[in-house]
Amino acid sequence: MSLRFSCNTQGSSQMLWIALAALGGATLMGIAAVYTKQTLIDDARSGTRGYF
Incomplete structure (x- = not known):
């Protein structure tokens, strides 16, 4: 039970990090x-002022 719960939280946090990374990448x-x-x-x- 606890193993499944930790896997679920890990998966959701991974999705959160992916979303944050995508948002950060788009912002950059x-x-x-x-x-x-x-x-x-x-x-x-x-x-026009001869900068080049």
Whole structure:
């Protein structure tokens, strides 16, 4: 009984960690996309001033 209970809690916590990892990964990808977009915009603006 206790073994089954520990297996169930382990499984649910594993699902929780997978969900947290997926959410964290999506958040990091979103931040990276915004940062990359902002960097490209800044590069384009400073490129007109001979930055490249």
